[in-house]
Amino acid sequence: xxxxxxxxxxxxxxxxxxxxxxxxxxxxxxxxxxxxxxxxxxxxxxxxxxxxxxxxxxxxxxxxxxxxxxxxxxxxxxxxxxxxxxxxxxxxxxxxxxxxxxxxxxxx
Amino acid sequence: xxxxxxxxxxxxxxxxxxxxxxxxxxxxxxxxxxxxxxxxxxxxxxxxxxxxxxxxxxxxxxxxxxxxxxxxxxxxxxxxxxxxxxxxxxxxxxxxxxxxxxxxxxxxxxxxxxxxxxx
Numbered sequence: 001x002x003x004x005x006x007x008x009x010x011x012x013x014x015x016x017x018x019x020x021x022x023x024x025x026x027x028x029x030x031x032x033x034x035x036x037x038x039x040x041x042x043x044x045x046x047x048x049x050x051x052x053x054x055x056x057x058x059x060x061x062x063x064x065x066x067x068x069x070x071x072x073x074x075x076x077x078x079x080x081x082x083x084x085x086x087x088x089x090x091x092x093x094x095x096x097x098x099x100x101x102x103x104x105x106x107x108x
Numbered sequence: 109x110x111x112x113x114x115x116x117x118x119x120x121x122x123x124x125x126x127x128x129x130x131x132x133x134x135x136x137x138x139x140x141x142x143x144x145x146x147x148x149x150x151x152x153x154x155x156x157x158x159x160x161x162x163x164x165x166x167x168x169x170x171x172x173x174x175x176x177x178x179x180x181x182x183x184x185x186x187x188x189x190x191x192x193x194x195x196x197x198x199x200x201x202x203x204x205x206x207x208x209x210x211x212x213x214x215x216x217x218x219x220x221x222x223x224x225x226x227x
Binding site for chain 2: 032034036038043044045046049055087089091094095096097098099100101102
């Protein structure tokens with residue numbers, strides 16, 4: 001099974017900061033990666049698919065990059081409403097899907 | 109409005125059974141790949157089960173042989189039958205639509221239903 005490892009597990013940053021979250025797969029997965037945002041007490045929301053394609057309606061301060069086994073989610077100009085846990089998801093191994101363990105983003 | 113609404117969660121003893129339902133509006137369950145994804149309290153997301161539009165089903169190893177996914181086309185409803193429940197099955201269970209050229213990611217989620225397995 002392909003394992004997904006996110007780092008860091010949590011971070012604290014100031015409003016306006018640029019934040020980066022890493023997701024590493026245990027083997028290459030091409031660009032078969034999605035990112036989700038889950039605000040406290042809420043349902044996960046799709047942000048990015050195909051490693052770098054922004055889902056409709058997602059603010060442009062969110063961006064994704066990477067291919068192979070290493071991926072990054074970047075939030076430029078962090079906003080208070082971005083406080084959430086972010087998950088990467090591999091879909092290279094359908095019909096099973098795996099998520100990273102999550103990265104919690106807080107405001108300093 | 110496009111939405112998924114789960115129900116059927118509750119408190120159940122270890123070894124018991126429970127059936128979750130997910131009623132879809134604005135989306136046709138039988139025309140899509142549909143999954144169940146769970147989240148244990150304070151933990152991350154775990155994919156559980158999928159049913160393809162053609163009817164094929166697959167389960168995560170952690171629930172294989174105990175859980176089964178199905179659908180009722182006439183009711184536009186997705187189900188998850190959970191048998192031989194364990195304490196570690198305690199979680200919020202979400203139904204979700206698989207989307208993409210090959211149904212790769214989850215673009216639509218229900219609000220979730222909580223299953224608590226405890227004696």
